[in-house]
Amino acid sequence: MTGFLAFDDLTPNPIEVARQRRIARGGYIDLTSSNPTHHGHVFPAALLSQAADAYWVARRYEPDARGAPAARAAIAHYYAGRTPACSIPPAQIAITASTSEAYGLLLALLTDPGDNILTPAVSYPLLEYLAGIHRVELRPYALDERHGWQIDQASLRAQADGRTRLVLVISPHNPTGMVVRAALPALTALQLPVVCDEVFAEFGYSVDHVPPFAALHPELPVFMLNGISKMFALPDLKLGWIACNAPAHQQYGERLEILNDMYLSSSGLIQAMLPVIMRDGGAFIGQMRRHIRHNIRIALELLGTSHQITAQPPDGGYYLFPAIAGWPDEERLVLHLLEHGVLVHPGYFYSYDHGTHLMISCLVAESQLRAGLARLLGGIAHP
Ligand SMILES: Cc1ncc(COP(=O)(O)O)c(C=O)c1O
CATH class of the missing domain: 3.40.640.10 (Type I PLP-dependent aspartate aminotransferase-like (Major domain))
Incomplete structure (x- = not known):
């Protein structure tokens, strides 16, 4: 074979396989989304x-x-x-x-x-x-x-x-x-x-x-x-x-x-x-910015309640990328959290392999964010 991705393994990774299974069993809270239109950010x-x-x-x-x-x-x-x-x-x-x-x-x-x-x-x-x-x-x-x-x-x-x-x-x-x-x-x-x-x-x-x-x-x-x-x-x-x-x-x-x-x-x-x-469109941007800032504040507050999590306030953007102590295997942690009903991405999806990190999107509605983070905190505390 020649060309684009000719030598890459294209079989779904273990997280994707588990995600599909989880959908069949009734779903999960998705804290990975970066699609604003799925979370009420709809331009007038x-x-x-x-x-x-x-x-x-x-x-x-x-x-x-x-x-x-x-x-x-x-x-x-x-x-x-x-x-x-x-x-x-x-x-x-x-x-x-x-x-x-x-x-x-x-x-x-x-x-x-x-x-x-x-x-x-x-x-x-x-x-x-x-x-x-x-x-x-x-x-x-x-x-x-x-x-x-x-x-x-x-x-x-x-x-x-x-x-x-x-x-x-x-x-x-x-x-x-x-x-x-x-x-x-x-x-x-x-x-x-x-x-x-x-x-x-x-x-x-x-x-x-x-x-x-x-x-x-x-x-x-x-x-x-x-x-x-x-x-x-x-x-x-x-x-x-x-x-x-x-x-x-x-x-x-x-x-x-x-x-x-x-x-x-x-x-x-x-x-x-x-x-x-x-x-x-300036007013729309302002509204979206306020929503994201509010969600980031809530997420930092909730994550700050765990001594295993170090979440730095970001300079900007939609996401948090906290470090997690006590879980040396990132993939195992993400699969475990999916079992607890919340999807986040492991740091290795972002080519980062120093310690364990999770990517959390703060775009979602506040109620979903709170519920998803409660599951995440529960999952991290209970291996
Ligand atoms: C940092 C960054 N740049 C670019 C893009 C893609 O933007 P576009 O929709 O304009 O291709 C993304 C999408 O998530 C992104 O995260």
């Missing part, structure tokens, strides 16, 4: 209809290799309003169908097969598949758990070699919640392009504002990724983007435009809707 329908109306009346196909100009202007306006403000002219933005697609375009743009890219460990699963498609190696750099999961700069420098083509940063990071708050001298020293995934940027917890990465490192080529999937809880409407700072645009803008022009995957409809969504 009236706003979406209003945003779509104008498109149907004056519909014409006007393809643009970087995406519809009015949508790019709305995105540029969004960066101007970030803290600190970030100037990204519309010409430096490419609209894609999602940030996942944006990752793929950037790997095609910046790497050749056999190259490597620096990625955080703790990681998230999409990256391995993307690396597989593009035949590049993921080189993990460490996040320092004892210091709020901040990027370990010595590790970053040690992992780079002559075939390293980019550094991937996720801020707020999934699932540790870490936010990069200041420039990192190690990145300046490496002089590599940085791709920064900021899909959780609107969901600060300990930090009030997530700085746009381009504002921290104006000297490096920086590609910031974001989209409506998390920001407005609209993953089904398919719009993401790549915002290039000046060095990234100067060095790579022309080739990125040709790459994006190959597919033009984001629909004309959602691009036409974006200016209204961005102009009027």
Whole structure:
């Protein structure tokens, strides 16, 4: 066999097998979900209809290799309003169908097969598949758990070699919640392009504002990724983007435009809707942010009642990634918790194998979160 995943074992892992069995026996509380539309975060329908109306009346196909100009202007306006403000002219933005697609375009743009890219460990699963498609190696750099999961700069420098083509940063990071708050001298020293995934940027917890990465490192080529999937809880409407700072645009803008022009995957409809969504969607973001912050507070309070659990308040994002004492085998713990009727992910799903960790999503309704965490606390205390 040749090609994508040709040598991988695709049989379901033991947690998935147990999950299916548990469904047959009456279900469980899911504390892993990252789908906002399953938990009452539904963007106002009236706003979406209003945003779509104008498109149907004056519909014409006007393809643009970087995406519809009015949508790019709305995105540029969004960066101007970030803290600190970030100037990204519309010409430096490419609209894609999602940030996942944006990752793929950037790997095609910046790497050749056999190259490597620096990625955080703790990681998230999409990256391995993307690396597989593009035949590049993921080189993990460490996040320092004892210091709020901040990027370990010595590790970053040690992992780079002559075939390293980019550094991937996720801020707020999934699932540790870490936010990069200041420039990192190690990145300046490496002089590599940085791709920064900021899909959780609107969901600060300990930090009030997530700085746009381009504002921290104006000297490096920086590609910031974001989209409506998390920001407005609209993953089904398919719009993401790549915002290039000046060095990234100067060095790579022309080739990125040709790459994006190959597919033009984001629909004309959602691009036409974006200016209204961005102009009027602020209240919805605020409501979702309050709900998530409230849930994180509750989860930290409940987890704090167990001496076996160390849960750090995240800088941002939806998730908690607590360390668990007394359970050396992560998989055994997750299977045991499933028996107690609650599903969480083990740290190894995120390529992290230092001690035992669980990934808990705080997106769910408060009642579900409380009930799920009660089961989790009971399960951890009773092996
Ligand atoms: C950190 C991070 N980036 C990107 C994505 C994917 O976003 P999109 O729906 O825009 O592809 C996810 C999805 O969970 C994510 O957690």
